[in-house]
Amino acid sequence: MKNLIALFLFTLALTFFSTDALAQYSGDEIIGIWETPGNDNARIEIFKSGNKYYGKIIWLKRKGENGQVLTDKNNPDKSLQNRPIIGTEILKGFIFNNEDLWEDGEIYDPKSGNTYSCQISLQDKNTMKVRGYIGFSLIGRTEYWKRVK
Known part of the structure; x- marks a missing residue:
């Protein structure tokens, strides 16, 4: 009888786990359009080239003065400071680790x-955790991006 109760409780506990939490990813799940949080949010299109993942800005909520296109004026490379921010590749060189993490990117x-x-990791199919850091991942900032449908 105790074994039957234990089996029932175990089966019941499994029903509380979502299929997303139990899913094994193939890597391409991050491909698509994602929106960043905050008042100055942007939309980022993530794509794959070869076996690596990249992302570029395709939309910005914020506009420049008089509706002008915002430029990459803070870029340390002076030759890039006049390029439009829309179209700028901000995610570069991510490799999927065959489990649940896209890493080695910038x-x-x-x-x-x-x-x-x-x-980068997925919290579920529509929420992506993006962790930027210097040195090692304990010192950094995390944002949660939402998939645009």
């Missing part, structure tokens, strides 16, 4: 002109 922040090491 994220560029046009607001500061800085580039950081970065890791």
Whole structure:
């Protein structure tokens, strides 16, 4: 009888786990359009080239003065400071680790002109955790991006 109750409780507990939490990813789940949080949010299109993943800005909520296109004025490379931010590749070189993490990539922040090491993981199919850091991942910042449907 105790074994039957234990089996029932185990089966009941499994029903509380979503299929997303139990899913094994193939890597391409991050491909698509994602929206960043905050008042100055942007939309990022993530795509694959070869076996690596990249992302570029395709839309910005914020506009420049008099509706002008915002430029990458804080880029440390002076030759890139006049390029439009829309179209700028901000995620570069991510490799899927065959489990649940896209790593070894970089994220560029046009607001500061800085580039950081970065890791990406999915919280569920519509929520992506993006962690930018310097050195090692304990010192950094995390954002949660939402998939645009």
